[in-house]
Amino acid sequence: MNQVLFEIKKSKKHEVKRWLNSQKIVPYLFVAPFILSFLLFFLYPILSAFVMSFQEVLGFGEVNFVGLKNYKNLMNPHYYDALSVSFRYTFWTIFVLIPVPLLLATLLNSKNLIGRNFFRSSLFLPALTSVIVAGMFFRYAFAEQATSLANQILGWFGHEPLTWLQDAKTGMLAMVVLCVWRWMGVNIIYFLSGLQNIPAELYEAADIDGANVFHKFFNITVPSLKPVIIYVVTISIYGGFSMFAESFAYWSYRSPGNIGLTLVSYIYTTGFNNADFGFASAIGVTLLGIIMLVNLVQLMFFGFFKKESE
Amino acid sequence: MVGKKGKKASQWIVFAVLVVISVLALAPFAFMVISSFKPGQELLRNGVNMEINLDAMSWKNYWTLFTENNGIYLHWFKNSLLITGMYTGFSLFLSSIVGYGLAKYDFKGKNLVFAIVLLVMMVPVEILILPLYKLMISMKLIDTYLGVVLPFMVSPFAVFFFRQSSVSIPKDFMEAARIDGCGEFRIFFSIMMPLLKPAFGAMMILQAMNSWNSLVWPLIVLRSTEKLTLPIGLASLITPYGNNYDMLFPGAVMSIIPIVIIFMLNQKAFIEGLTVGGVKG
Numbered sequence: 001m002n003q004v005l006f007e008i009k010k011s012k013k014h015e016v017k018r019w020l021n022s023q024k025i026v027p028y029l030f031v032a033p034f035i036l037s038f039l040l041f042f043l044y045p046i047l048s049a050f051v052m053s054f055q056e057v058l059g060f061g062e063v064n065f066v067g068l069k070n071y072k073n074l075m076n077p078h079y080y081d082a083l084s085v086s087f088r089y090t091f092w093t094i095f096v097l098i099p100v101p102l103l104l105a106t107l108l109n110s111k112n113l114i115g116r117n118f119f120r121s122s123l124f125l126p127a128l129t130s131v132i133v134a135g136m137f138f139r140y141a142f143a144e145q146a147t148s149l150a151n152q153i154l155g156w157f158g159h160e161p162l163t164w165l166q167d168a169k170t171g172m173l174a175m176v177v178l179c180v181w182r183w184m185g186v187n188i189i190y191f192l193s194g195l196q197n198i199p200a201e202l203y204e205a206a207d208i209d210g211a212n213v214f215h216k217f218f219n220i221t222v223p224s225l226k227p228v229i230i231y232v233v234t235i236s237i238y239g240g241f242s243m244f245a246e247s248f249a250y251w252s253y254r255s256p257g258n259i260g261l262t263l264v265s266y267i268y269t270t271g272f273n274n275a276d277f278g279f280a281s282a283i284g285v286t287l288l289g290i291i292m293l294v295n296l297v298q299l300m301f302f303g304f305f306k307k308e309s310e
Numbered sequence: 311m312v313g314k315k316g317k318k319a320s321q322w323i324v325f326a327v328l329v330v331i332s333v334l335a336l337a338p339f340a341f342m343v344i345s346s347f348k349p350g351q352e353l354l355r356n357g358v359n360m361e362i363n364l365d366a367m368s369w370k371n372y373w374t375l376f377t378e379n380n381g382i383y384l385h386w387f388k389n390s391l392l393i394t395g396m397y398t399g400f401s402l403f404l405s406s407i408v409g410y411g412l413a414k415y416d417f418k419g420k421n422l423v424f425a426i427v428l429l430v431m432m433v434p435v436e437i438l439i440l441p442l443y444k445l446m447i448s449m450k451l452i453d454t455y456l457g458v459v460l461p462f463m464v465s466p467f468a469v470f471f472f473r474q475s476s477v478s479i480p481k482d483f484m485e486a487a488r489i490d491g492c493g494e495f496r497i498f499f500s501i502m503m504p505l506l507k508p509a510f511g512a513m514m515i516l517q518a519m520n521s522w523n524s525l526v527w528p529l530i531v532l533r534s535t536e537k538l539t540l541p542i543g544l545a546s547l548i549t550p551y552g553n554n555y556d557m558l559f560p561g562a563v564m565s566i567i568p569i570v571i572i573f574m575l576n577q578k579a580f581i582e583g584l585t586v587g588g589v590k591g
Contacts, residue, residue: 021494021495022494023415023494024417026411026415026494026495027411027415027416027417027420029411030407030408030410030411030498031411031412031423033404033464034404034423034426034427034466036464037404037461037463038426040445041445041460042430042433042438044441044445045438045441046437046438046441049437049438049440049441052440052441104327104331107324107328108328110321110324112321113324113325113328114325119328119331119332121573121577122335123335124573124581125335125339125570125573126335128519128566128569128570128573129523129569130523130525130540130541131525131541132541132544133342133541133544133562133565133566136544136558136559136562137341137342137562139548140353140358141341141359143356143357143358144357145355145356145357147355147356147357147361148356148357148358149360152359152360181334181335189581193581241434242434242437244436244525244526245525245526248525248545249545252545264436267436267440268439271439271440271443272530277440280440281440281441284436284440287434288433288434288437292432295432
C-alpha cells in the first residue's frame with residue numbers, strides 16, 4: 001500500500017517537474033526574478049515616492065496629505081542653489097567630456113602609434129577608483145594652504161593661493177576636475193569602439209579627394225560617431241543631474257554657501273538629516289522630470305526620433 | 311600634400327600629446343602612494359603636495375592601518391569583499407537567466423518585460439532611495455549586507471547585456487539538446503552558460519567594480535562602524551576632530567590595488583563590458 005502511494009507521489013512530482021520545464025512555463029520562470037525585483041524594488045518605491053511627495057510624513061507611520069505644499073516649498077533659495085549646481089555641473093562635464101575624449105580617441109586610433117595599449121590602459125586606470133578614494137587625493141590637493149598641490153601650481157604662474165573649496169567657481173572646478181579625471185578613459189573607450197566600426201574605405205576615398213585631417217574629422221569621424229555621441233550625452237545628463245558622490249567626497253553633507261549642494265545631496269540632507277520625507281520626495285520627483293525633459297530635448301536636437309520614423 | 315617628413319612629425323606630436331595626458335591620468339596615483347608614507351599630521355597641515363622628505367616617510371602608516379581600532383580597516387576590506395562577492399554572484403546568475411529568457415523564448419508579455427527593462431535603466435536610482443530605505447526598515451534589513459545587495463540584485467543593465475549576448479547564439483543548440491531529452495533548465499546551465507562565458511567575464515568585472523566602489527546606497531543601509539564598506543569607512547575617517555589621518559592614504563592605496571590587479575589580468579573583458587551598453591545603436 002505504502003509502496004503504491006509512494007509511486008503515485010513520485011509520478012505527481014514528476015508531472016509538476018515536467019510542467020515547470022515545458023516551453024510554455026519556463027520563460028516565465030526565467031524572467032520571474034526581474035518581475036519580482038521590479039515590482040518590489042522599483043514600481044512600489046517609485047509610486048510611494050510620488051504619493052509621499054503630496055504628504056507630510058510624521059514619525060510613527062503617521063502621514064497627512066498636504067496637497068501641493070511640498071512642491072510650493074521648492075521655491076526656496078536652497079532648491080535654487082541645488083538646481084543651479086546640478087545644471088552647471090552637468091553642463092561643464094559634458095562640455096569637457098565629449099570633445100576631449102573624442103579627440104584623444106582619434107589620436108589613439110591613428111596608424112603606427114607606438115604604445116597604444118599602454119596609453120589606453122593608463123587613461124582608463126582612474127575609472128577603477130571610487131569617487132571617495134579619488135576624492136581623497138583631490139580634496140587635499142585642492143586644500144587651502146599655500147603648500148597644497150593646486151596652490152603650488154598657481155605659484156609657478158605667480159598667482160596668489162586660493163581657497164579652492166570655499167568658493168562657488170573653484171568649488172565647481174574641483175568637482176568637474178574630479179569627474180573628468182575619473183571618467184575621461186571610459187568615454188575614450190566608448191569613442192574608440194565606435195571609431196573601429198567606421199569602414200576604412202571612407203577615409204581612403206577622402207584621401208583620394210585630397211581631404212585634410214580636419215575635413216576628415218568633421219565630415220567622416222564626427223557624423224559616423226553620432227550614435228555613440230548621443231549615447232554618451234544621454235548617460236552624462238543622467239549622471240550629471242544625479243551626482244552626489246563628487247560633492248560628498250569634498251564636503252561630506254554640507255558645503256560652505258551650498259557650493260556643493262546638488263539635487264541628490266539636497267534629497268539626502270532633507271530626507272535623512274531632517275527626516276522630511278515628503279519634501280525630499282518632491283525634490284526627487286522634480287529631478288526625475290528634469291532628467292527626462294533634458295534628455296528628450298537633447299535627443300530631439302540630435303534628430304534621434306526623426307531617424308527612426310524615416 | 312603632407313610629405314613623409316610632415317607625417318613623421320605629426321606622429322610625434324600625437325605621441326607627445328598622449329604622453330602628457332597619460333602623465334596627468336597617472337599622477338594622482340603617484341601622489342596617493344607618496345602621501346601614504348607621509349605622517350597624517352603633515353597632510354592636515356600642508357595638503358597633498360610635491361614635497362618629498364624621505365626622512366619623514368615610513369611604513370608606519372600601513373602598520374597603523376592594519377592595527378588601529380582592532381584592525382577596523384581589515385573589517386571594512388572583508389565587508390567590501392563579501393558584499394562585492396554576494397552582489398556579483400547573485401546579479402550575474404539572476405540577470406543572465408532573465409536576459410536569456412528574454413532573448414530565446416517567445417511568450418506573451420515578452421516585449422512588455424523588455425520595455426520595462428529599458429525603462430528601469432532610464433530612471434536614476436537616487437530617486438528611489440527614500441522609499442527603498444523605508445522598505446528596508448520594514449523588512450528589517452537596515453545594517454545588513456543583504457539590505458545592501460537585495461534591491462539591486464537583478465540589474466537591468468546586466469539583463470540587457472545578457473539579452474544582447476544571448477540573441478546572437480543560434481537556436482540550433484537548444485533544439486538539438488531538446489531532441490536529446492534535455493530539460494529547459496539543463497539547456498541553460500550546461501549549454502548556454504558555457505557559450506556565454508565571455509559575456510559572464512565582462513559583466514562580472516563590471517558589476518564587481520560597481521559594487522566595490524558604490525557609495526550612495528551602502529551609505530544609507532549600513533550603520534555600525536564594523537559593518538561599513540571600504541569607501542564609506544574611508545570617508546568616515548575624514549572628520550574635523552579625527553586623529554586617523556595616518557590611515558587615509560594607505561587605506562586609499564590598499565583599496566585600489568585589488569581592482570587594478572583584476573583589471574591588469576582582464577583588460578579585454580573590462581573594455582567589452584563597458585562598450586556593449588548601446589554603442590552599436
